[in-house]
Amino acid sequence: MPKTPEPALQQADPSRWKALVFIALAQLMVVLDATIVNIALPSAQQDLGISDGNRQWVITAYALAFGGLLLFGGRIADLWGRKNAFIVGLIGFAVASALGGAATGEAMMLGARALQGAFGALLAPAALSLLAVMFTDAKERAKAFGIYGAIAGGGGAVGLILGGFLTEYLNWRWTFFVNIPFAVVAAVGAYLVIREPAGSRNRSPLDIPGVLLSTAGLVALVYGFTRAESDGWTDGVTVGLFVASVLLLGAFVVTEKLVKSPLLPLRVLLERNRGGVYLSLGLAVIAMFGLFLFLTYYLQVVEGYSPVKTGFAFLPMIAGMITGSTQIGARLMTRVPPRLLMGPGFLLAATGMLMLTQLEVGSSYTTLILPAQLLLGLGMGTAFMPAMSLATHGVDPADAGVASAMVNTSQQVGGAIGTALLNTIAASATTAYLTSHATEAAAGGPAAQLVQAQAMVHGYSSAIWWAVGILAVSAVIALTLINTGRPQTGPAAGADPDAADAEVKIPVVAH
Missing domain, CATH: 4.10.860 (DNA Excision Repair, Uvrb; Chain A)
Known part of the structure; x- marks a missing residue:
């Protein structure tokens, strides 16, 4: 009789695929929000009278709350229950979004953004760890995380399209209000469908x-x-x-x-394979954030694309990410070791990034930007999928939330570093170009405008070279640090004995 609970834990949750729909919807909402507000910011700033000096806080308030509270949010999910944390995170995010959309001034807007970040920090790790404990079969987990990886990677570009449409044809406030139906549907669906596995909470003191x-x-x-x-x-x-x-x-x-x-057991962080995932993924995000930034500016400022057209211009990258994640990563993940997907994936993305170092004023979208985006998307989709699955591989389910939060933390910090570091490199290169072409810049007229555009593109190209190098380092880290075999071969090399034991009893956790 005492052994009867164990088989129940090993059985696959019959509602797992329905649950994936609502978890993916919540993830899409969070990822969309990272870019959708960027498109709406100029209009919101004008309407609310936000100064240029404080404009950045609309983005920064969200990033600080989200990045700073992720580990705490992951631990709360472990302690309180992932389903509970997930639903509360969704409801809180919807309320914060409503406040942002209804903002009447700067203080209300910044408060709403910080609140969004705080509830996002509760929601994101809960969503990831729920997926992890619900999918027990290696092949099914590969498919589930393939879908999740495609959304996590491509959602930002979808945000650019949706943000452009809403801002151009409705009002900037709808970039906030659009979160509410996402959150309500996901919360109701989660309440009805998700059944968290028994015995997977961590009830130790905070x-x-x-x-x-x-x-x-x-x-x-x-x-x-x-x-x-x-x-x-x-x-x-x-x-x-x-x-x-x-x-x-x-x-x-x-x-x-x-x-x-x-709060964060060091065994979660220091195990070789998980550490390799956190490090390589964080570095890859540095490169990706830089690319989104520069390509958006290039298309809008240099080439004169509208916000909507710019969003659609990112579609090849989304298509590549979906294909790489669901068709390459998910299909091969159970057949080859993760490092043989992550390393080549990062190198393929670096090849696409390398093509973009050739950007010039008037470069062809069809022959340069489109194929570069396809390679980037394919590479990142292929690499992200096993990375997310491996990130908490072998972790005791009681630590699933905080281990998932570490992946989000590495991505959030990587995003902050990428934006600041690569933007600084681009600005310095642009200044140096203008200094060396001071005569043409001072001449005025079309010639001066051309030099200004060339200087900007030179800055982007210089920063993208750094992004290529960063992706190459990500590939080296993935190929050298990550040494686990295929998912069926058992726990990762070097994994904790306790974690390996937990794999036998309870579903393997994966991000």
């Missing part, structure tokens, strides 16, 4: 010092990179934020070694 130190450290780190973009790397406050971040996160690591029930 590590309050760890929460405070990790949140403060991550906020300081993300804000440091945000300030570096606007105020420079040598700005006193920027340097102070980076120093504070190092001290706070260092104290967090020490605390996690000493406390009985750590």
